[in-house]
Amino acid sequence: MTTPTTTGPLADTTLLRFATAGSVDDGKSTLVGRLLHDSKSVLTDQLEAVAHASRNRGQDTPDLALLTDGLRAEREQGITIDVAYRYFATPRRRFILADTPGHVQYTRNMVTGASTAELTVILVDARNGVVEQTRRHAAIAALLRVPHVVLAVNKMDLVDYREPVFAAIAEEFTAYATELGVPEVTAIPISALAGDNVVEPSATMDWYGGPTVLEHLETVPVSHDLSHCHARLPVQYVIRPQTAEHPDYRGYAGQIAAGSFRVGEDVTVLPSGRSSRIAGIDLLGEPVQVAWTTQSVTLLLEDDIDISRGDLIVPGEDAPPTTQDIEATVCHVADQALTVGHRVLLKHGTRTVKAIVKDIPSRLTLDDLSLHPHPGQLVANDIGRVKIRTAEPLPVDAYADSRRTGSFILIDPSDGTTLTAGMVGESFAAPDPVKDPADDDGWDF
Known part of the structure; x- marks a missing residue:
């Protein structure tokens, strides 16, 4: 295509x-x-x-x-x-x-x-x-x-x-x-x-x-072949005009992050895992049979299921794993250091959730590409590995599979400053942290 x-x-x-x-x-x-x-x-x-x-x-x-x-x-x-x-x-x-x-x-x-x-x-x-x-x-x-x-x-x-x-x-x-x-x-x-x-x-x-x-x-060769991409649509907005002409219209709008979608295709909505089939695709107010990466579209589904901003629509047989534990390589971009235990907001696609930095396993040393183990923090321009636990499950791809849905940013919840740009490496299952009753501020999960 x-x-x-x-x-x-x-x-x-x-x-x-x-x-x-x-x-x-x-x-x-x-x-x-x-x-x-x-x-x-x-x-x-x-x-x-x-x-x-x-x-x-x-x-x-x-x-x-x-x-x-x-x-x-x-x-x-x-x-x-x-x-x-x-x-x-x-x-x-x-x-x-x-x-x-x-x-x-x-x-x-x-x-x-x-x-x-x-x-x-x-x-x-x-x-x-x-x-x-x-x-x-x-x-x-x-x-x-x-x-x-x-x-x-x-x-x-x-x-x-x-x-x-x-x-x-x-x-x-x-x-x-x-x-x-x-x-x-x-x-x-x-x-x-x-x-x-x-x-x-x-x-x-x-x-x-x-x-x-x-x-x-x-x-230089540039590949725009979309047939091998993992199709992903982060939902940005739910459209319900409720007009006399379209009294039951419910569309899910967003920009296609990767791959393509076709009318009649089975899809899954994440993180809920509910399934449906594409009944129609609207592009610039006109119905189309297929839409692809970077196009802003509205998908109409056959079933009336609960979908909201931040959900991810994917092909039924090609769903990424959903997890609360993320391990990633990051580039820290803020003057404020990123430390173990740092409470942050994680923005992935159109979804933003609370998260905690559980560990910083290593920092890359640029001179010889060696890894400095457990540095405790990352400062501006550092590149390192982090382990993050999110308050809600997220459907994440490996960055190697999708540059759009395998990436995220960490945000300072106090002022909205972007702290870190992250590329998902692999998910891991860490034991739930022991909760300190004296530290009940709504950020432990």
Whole structure:
């Protein structure tokens, strides 16, 4: 099955979501600006605005990094702070690009930008090679199961375009990424400032015979085959118009997180486990026979069963396990530490439940990929394993099977701050904790 996503001359092109990452001053925003500029994806008024801003900063030539660094604070500090999304297209493919920050303080934003990416471009300054932030970004790409990673060795002009410099960096990074489990690494030597191997092949690096960055982005395989996905619909809203025309209408609306649904298909509602059959599917107010991933639809079922926001509709023969005990790998994104015994809210799909951090078995050491056992807490940008018990059972997939329904976030219940982004590893059955009668605050379960 193919998914029509647009009309017109680009109707038959595929869509690639990709993110950029790297250390501060490695040239991510310059690379993105060069990519947009040289692929003729920048409007004239945008280029004029960048040229004007560059002159105000005393620069003789347009600073292409300003095409993505849109916040005033970013321009004043000369660093990327927020995730900047850009949409552009070539005759061969359409792109959604997330330019993520490089500063350690904003590593959490890389998790946001790469969470839906099918490819990540990790930049390295050829003068500095692989540094700790490079390893952190590689670990996050592996953790988020981004299928394709591009190592862009930037600023080759500052090392006289020497092949041995590039080869050593590519070898070190590839070995590290492979140990993390990254399935594919493509290394490309570039100069974003000069434009070498970004859109056009470099005239000064004839020793390199691989693709340019844009050529690789245009040709990397992207699978949109939905036939092997686990179909999942988190219910966002129950629709009951109660009009004279439709007095008995009851629909369950939401965005399909994965797979596809078809009229006549048997489904199960979780966590209740009740079953029914799809009587109809409404898409944009019109009935359809089938709907698939990312479409926002309303399902109508043959049976009148109790369904509410937060429930998950799945195929009858393909239901994920329902559990209150979750073990996951997480990236902690808040300044506030996550500790054993921490009372949190866990948001999974459209459902939010109370939860307690029961254990933090290990924290990943980025230098040698060793595990620090039972660290007691995770601080900002730490990657580790956690065990969580929820107040209510949740239907969760393994993240390896579904990036959408195998992920969750932990939230501070006092102020709504996002604490941690989690990827479900495996469920485990831990004994119920012994309840302390003096600690009866409604959070022990």
